[in-house]
Amino acid sequence: MKDFLQKVNSYIKEALSAAKYLYNGFSVTFDHLRRRPVTVQYPYEKLIPSERYRGRIHYEFDKCIACEVCVRVCPINLPVVDWVMNKETKKKELRNYSIDFGVCIFCGNCVEFCPTNCLSMTEEYELAAFDRHNLNFDNIALGRLPTNVTTDPSVKPLKELAYLPKGVMDPHEISPSDPRVGKLPEEVYDWMKPVSNETKAKAVKTNN
Ligand code: SF4
Numbered sequence: 001m002k003d004f005l006q007k008v009n010s011y012i013k014e015a016l017s018a019a020k021y022l023y024n025g026f027s028v029t030f031d032h033l034r035r036r037p038v039t040v041q042y043p044y045e046k047l048i049p050s051e052r053y054r055g056r057i058h059y060e061f062d063k064c065i066a067c068e069v070c071v072r073v074c075p076i077n078l079p080v081v082d083w084v085m086n087k088e089t090k091k092k093e094l095r096n097y098s099i100d101f102g103v104c105i106f107c108g109n110c111v112e113f114c115p116t117n118c119l120s121m122t123e124e125y126e127l128a129a130f131d132r133h134n135l136n137f138d139n140i141a142l143g144r145l146p147t148n149v150t151t152d153p154s155v156k157p158l159k160e161l162a163y164l165p166k167g168v169m170d171p172h173e174i175s176p177s178d179p180r181v182g183k184l185p186e187e188v189y190d191w192m193k194p195v196s197n198e199t200k201a202k203a204v205k206t207n208n
């Protein structure tokens with residue numbers, strides 16, 4: 001009898017422990033169900049990168065003194081500084097400079113230690129290419145000014161997802177008669193701008 005009671009006791013303890021783990025797991029799941037979707041309608045919309053975002057490196061050829069500090073501080077000695085010594089002036093002459101973004105880990109060491117500040121990290125992150133050799137940027141490609149999400153007229157810059165109606169967590173919950181349905185995000189933004197109730201009523205009517 002004593003053995004039986006001990007077995008029952010241990011069974012109950014295990015069952016309670018399992019229930020506790022299930023509760024912990026489901027509490028996380030249900031907490032996420034209450035949140036708004038975080039999908040961005042790329043490429044129509046793009047999130048604004050943070051101020052210190054470490055994207056594609058920008059390089060200014062005219063400022064570079066070919067000191068190769070950037071090569072020495074790079075964990076993989078990546079930047080290629082191509083220079084020759086001018087025997088008359090006894091000074092280095094820079095020919096070319098390149099960084100292979102297929103290998104770069106965007107740690108920012110080269111930018112941090114460059115004595116002339118000719119390197120800087122931009123907010124450009126769209127570096128996809130069909131051929132990985134195209135990711136090897138020479139000084140001309142590195143000197144290109146970066147694309148900016150906030151000034152690109154074809155992109156709606158987003159700080160957060162703001163085009164769902166207040167209180168709606170799921171895009172599928174929007175009624176088919178809502179003027180937002182079937183519209184591109186920028187059209188929804190236009191609609192959301194402060195306009196008279198009359199104009200909004202017209203939009204609803206057209207959609208119906
Ligand atoms: S550290 Fe700066 S100045 Fe020196 S070679 Fe590199 S990019 Fe040029």
Ligand code: SF4
Binds near residue numbers: 077
């Ligand atoms: S960001 Fe880092 S890995 Fe890339 S070139 Fe500079 S030091 Fe090297």
